[in-house]
Amino acid sequence: MAEFLIETMGFPAWLSWTAIAGLSAFLILNVIAGGALVFIWAERKIAARIQDRLGPTRTGGRFGWLQSLADGIKLLAKEDLMPDGADALLFRIAPYVSFCASFCAFIALPFAFDVVGQRLNVGVFFVVAVLGLEVFGVILAGYASASKWSLFGAMREAAQVVSYEVPLGMCVVVPVMLAGSMDLVTIGEKQAGWASNWFIFHDPFTFIIFWVYYTCALASVNRAPFDLAEAESELVAGFHTEYSGLRWSFFFMAEYGSMFLVSALAAILFLGAWNGPIPVSQLLGLSDGMAANAPYALRLLGCINLFLKATAGVLVMMWIRWTLPRLRIDQVMTTCLKYCTPIAAAMFAGVMLWQLFLPGGLIAGSFQNAAGVREGWLEQSNNQDPDNEDALSDILPSRRIVEVSR
Amino acid sequence: MTFVLCGVVSVSHYLVVGAVLFTCGVVCMALKRNALGVLMGIELVLNGANVNFVAFGSEYLAGDSRSVLGLDGEVMALFVILLAAAEAAVALAITLNFYNNHATVDVDRADDLHG
Amino acid sequence: MNHEAFGLLANLFAFLDWHEFFFLLFAGVACVAAVMVVLSDNVVRMALHLVLSLGATSGLFFLAGAEFVGAMQLMIYVGGTLVLLVFGVMLTAQTQLVALRTPAGDRVIAGILAAALLAVLVQAAFSIESWQKSGQGVATAPTATPLGMALVGVRVDQVAEENLVRPKSGYLLPFEIVSVHLLVVLIGAAYLARAKRRRVPRSVDLVASADSTKPRSSVAASSTLVAGGPK
Known part of the structure; x- marks a missing residue:
């Protein structure tokens, strides 16, 4: 897009890059903030319906859809309190640390083909890594509040997040292995076509590992039934007991931002990213899937697809929250160490073996990606240069993998 | 300070950052009485070394591709990160044990074997 | 006047290379935070500054084109090691231990x-x-794939070079050694930090804890929290 500004509008390079960077940041910020407003309203309505209530009904008309905006204005006007014994600096910056981590992770998240803040070669890894930093805000808040409830909440959060990063990382590696790239855009592209191309339907192991991923994601963003850090029945409100007003709402923006983020990541990694279940554009002959020069309308369609999938993920999280009771801390640890991690490891090995022995899928041809990969192999082996064969015989197989994965 | 702003960033600039991190780490290890402070000093030292490894390995920084470490620098940095994680885990376990036995984390108090 | 100021600003921005700007930013944060680690007495503040310093260093890695190392630094160092460290700090942070002053x-x-x-x-x-000499402007290929191949023993980045009749073996052996090392460390750390088996019979213990009105110390509570409850 910056190239477009430079070439056709004649803007100087520095101005276009800066403008585009600012625009991206602005859009991402709006996705988080607007998303939080909508999701908080949705959560209240869903919670109410599950508990046989009505939820907000008056603000802004029939469904109370302006309720969270009204809440936001109320929070802005609230007094910003700080406990006497608090560590002032740490107490003040903790919410921003949390929010920044959530925000930064969005930088590498593609919303459609090439609709991404910064396309990173190690996109998946970056998103998971930065998401893990959110815990620092919570730990700082817990420590700086000088309250034992906050401290307990922060300790639980630290233990939980560090533990759950292990199975989460293992689950994330599976789509990376199938796509042969850590680039989120590439991973999304590989799942173009019918819904059978989605990685969740690639083989039975990926189907199971998707649910493991979803569980771990739920735990790593501290949603019920894993919300021990803010367990209101035991710890008042956990790490944000002492917070009020705007700082408190920053924690919530971060939480809803991360919920959307892990759901979007699940959509990209397993649920076909921005590709719909039916390749409409392909069938109508509009384009070759999401090719490099896909028209903007198609990208917009991709954005809508991804938003729908991610929103569905978030709504399921809310459904779980209001359905399941909270786990005890030892049950949380048991779930992670005794169930999620071994299952993830076994599924990882299973996917690896599947790729090795059944790269074309059970019904040959129905998995176009796998077929493409196999053709790439054959092509490569046919094109071997006979002169260099001796010298390169040791490295050629791996070279082929690299070629295919690009 | 002309060297900082004299133009494009080169390996030397990275080495200066690495030197600062390394020095801070050494001082931290020597000065802190808190065992965890000493551990933080070690992390800083390792990180300073890492900055140097990455700088030497980066083709982007050193234009002459003959003189760069290439991939080796990055691989070394990866190993350093891994070993630092391992070292931190063990050191933390030792510190917590020390705290359980002595109810302090002051390394000057760890003189049980002092004759 | 206004126009002039805008021109000046434009010139300033045009002069400023974004790469250099971000290098200065990250380098500054890394160095200042490292110095603050040394200067501050409060161990929690030290941990925060360390997080800042190492985070900025990962930014430097991204700028140097080492994306994978940068992400690894964020994930393992900042997200794993330092969380562990902060965890340790909070377990031992009692008022008299938070600030140990040096003479x-x-x-x-x-x-x-x-x-x-x-x-x-x-x-x-x-x-x-x-x-x-700086090689800025040199287009560099992403290093994640060659890095992965090097770790399993194949140096794809040196395929073009002539000395590959006997290809260098890459880093398979160090990789294996490190993985075994990590396993050993994992077991060792778990052994060192395990919840100690209590000597007192359980019934006595229950009575004792019912007697005392004061809550368990945070250390005991948290170690059971890590270990998943006393066995």
Whole structure:
């Protein structure tokens, strides 16, 4: 897009890059903030319906859809309190640390083909890594509040997040292995076509590992039934007991931002990213899937697809929250160490073996990606240069993998 | 300070950052009485070394591709990160044990074997 | 006047290279935070500054084109090791231990030695001519794939070079050693930090804990929290 500004509008390079960077940041910020407003309203309505209530009904008309905006204005006007014994600096910056981590992770998240803040070669890894930093805000808040409830909440959060990063990382590696790239855009592209191309339907192991991923994601963003850090029945409100007003709402923006983020990541990694279940554009002959020069309308369609999938993920999280009771801390640890991690490891090995022995899928041809990969192999082996064969015989197989994965 | 702003960033600039991190780490290890402070000093030292490894390995920084470490620098940095994680885990376990036995984390108090 | 100011600003921005700007930003944050780690007495503040410093360093790695190492630094170092460290800090952070002061004399000596060391290192950094040439503008291929291949033993980045009749074996053996090392460390750390088996019979213990009105210390509570409850 910056190239477009430079070439056709004649803007100087520095101005276009800066403008585009600012625009991206602005859009991402709006996705988080607007998303939080909508999701908080949705959560209240869903919670109410599950508990046989009505939820907000008056603000802004029939469904109370302006309720969270009204809440936001109320929070802005609230007094910003700080406990006497608090560590002032740490107490003040903790919410921003949390929010920044959530925000930064969005930088590498593609919303459609090439609709991404910064396309990173190690996109998946970056998103998971930065998401893990959110815990620092919570730990700082817990420590700086000088309250034992906050401290307990922060300790639980630290233990939980560090533990759950292990199975989460293992689950994330599976789509990376199938796509042969850590680039989120590439991973999304590989799942173009019918819904059978989605990685969740690639083989039975990926189907199971998707649910493991979803569980771990739920735990790593501290949603019920894993919300021990803010367990209101035991710890008042956990790490944000002492917070009020705007700082408190920053924690919530971060939480809803991360919920959307892990759901979007699940959509990209397993649920076909921005590709719909039916390749409409392909069938109508509009384009070759999401090719490099896909028209903007198609990208917009991709954005809508991804938003729908991610929103569905978030709504399921809310459904779980209001359905399941909270786990005890030892049950949380048991779930992670005794169930999620071994299952993830076994599924990882299973996917690896599947790729090795059944790269074309059970019904040959129905998995176009796998077929493409196999053709790439054959092509490569046919094109071997006979002169260099001796010298390169040791490295050629791996070279082929690299070629295919690009 | 002309060297900082004299133009494009080169390996030397990275080495200066690495030197600062390394020095801070050494001082931290020597000065802190808190065992965890000493551990933080070690992390800083390792990180300073890492900055140097990455700088030497980066083709982007050193234009002459003959003189760069290439991939080796990055691989070394990866190993350093891994070993630092391992070292931190063990050191933390030792510190917590020390705290359980002595109810302090002051390394000057760890003189049980002092004759 | 306004126009002039805008032109000046534009010139300033055009002069400023974003790569250089971000290098200065990250380098500044890394160095200042590292110095703050040394200077602050409060161990929690030290941990926060360390997080800042290492996070900024990962930014430097991204700028140097080492994306994978940068992400690894964020994930393992900042997200794993430092969370663990902060966890340790909070387990042991009791009021008298939060700030352990060092004698002023030691600080002065350390300052002098540090200044000398820094002078030597900076001098060394600028002593070699070729280190000061910059290759900016050199298009570099992403290193994640070659890095992965190197770790399983194949140096794809050296395929083009002639000395590959006997290809270098890459880093398969160190990789294996490190993985075994990590396993050993995992077991060792779990053994060292395990919840101690209690000597007292359970019934006595229950009575005792019912008697005492004061809550368990945070250390005991948290160690059971890590270990998943006393066995």
